[in-house]
Amino acid sequence: MNFINISNFPYDKIYVLLSKGYRRNLINNSIKILKLKNYYGLSKWINNICKTKFNGGDIKYWIDGKKLDNRTGKIHPKFMPLYLVIKLAELNKENIESLHNNLLSYRSGGSGLIISPAILPIKVTPELDSIVTHLFGDGAAGDFTPSYTQKHREAVDNFIKKLENCFGQFEKSIYLTQGKYQVKFPKAITDILSEYYSIVSYKSHESKMPIQILNRKDKKFKLACIISFIVDEGNIRDVISLYSVNKELLSNIRQMSINCDYNCSEIRYNNKANSYLFTLSTKDIERLYQDIQNLSKEFPTCNLSFKDEAIKFIINRRTKKNPKNSSVTKKAVFNALKKGKFSALEISRATGYAYCTIIHCLEQLLKENKVKRNMIENKTYLWESTEFNK
Secondary structure, three states, X not given: OOEEOHHHOOOOOEEEEEOHHHHHHHHHHHHHHOOOXXXXXXXXXXXXXXXXXXXXXXXXXXXXXXXXXXXXXXXXXXXXXXXXXXXXXXXXXXXXXXXXXHEEEEEEOOOOOOEEEEOOOEEOOHHHHHHHHHHHHOEEEEOEEEEEEEOOHHHHHHHHHHHHHHHEEEOOEEEEEOOEEEEEOOHHHHHHHHHHHOOOOXXXXXXXXXXXXXXXXXXXXXXXXXXXXXXXXXXXXXXXXXXXXXXXXXXXXXXXXXXXXXXXXXXXXXXXXXXXXXXXXXXXXXXXXXXXXXXXHHOOOOOOHXXXXXXXXXXXXXXXXXXXXXXXXXXXXXXXXXXXXXXXXXXXXXXXXXXXXXXXXXXXXXXXXXXXXXXXXXHOEEEEEHHHXX
């Protein structure tokens, strides 16, 4: 198994808080090794080596681990820049394991959201790779506090659990905005991911699947990423369709699916969705679902979340033949519409018939003025029976 050590972190972006005894000894021993007189002498040495402007007061605050804000009267934790910690650790001949054992928490910059207690070293697992895929899907990251947004709270909670399993506990904020759930989490996480995976951009049109993920030999890693992409960018009706405005990224997902022995259609452009798409073969869906079940036994967060039922519906429907007689379909549709207004997908789920069969039936009934429809959010139609209303 591969690991991400503190030495793999971006030195210039991460600030850390070490255990009190360790940070005090690290600083005081450095003064002795360098044969300096006091904190002022050490600050001059630091500024000369690191091209910074620290002073003896900063060093005192690092030892205390906190600083009083005279303006507000609040006490804030005082984190040390990682590049300085690495310099002092090298000076004291401290090893990485010792740093890991004495690192209490870390953040991006001096005021970013904090990860504490931190898991170190970070294990490179299918969960970690899948986090990257989520960020390319429904995530947002860059020179700001990153976030992940989903309509379903279950998916957001699952994403949070992935982060906790890989990085440890962390400060976060969860919002409900425009009918969607959003979690904001420490920028240190995306800074570390960007450094380790050489990610240049998380933007929809610019993101590229890291070469480390594409070259994974273990199928579990690629499957975890495929699952994440299905959750964020998948549309499940009669088949599993994967969408993206980024053709290169979608091509990577398709190739990873083929590497996992799942048959896929060619990528095509969908004018209605204004994006590219490909579909996974329904002949492989039982095997795909079983592979997902097996992976989630080892990594419980690598699951289909709220889309699990949709895939199980396709699997169950494959054993049920659609009626060849249109009158049978129409009767099933009318029975469903007696209970209210529903989308074509909801009627498909209620009747057990394929979505394409239901939508074809509804369009025929619309021509006959036996049903009517009203568009709601996401360009979805709600259908109702005019016959029943009469």
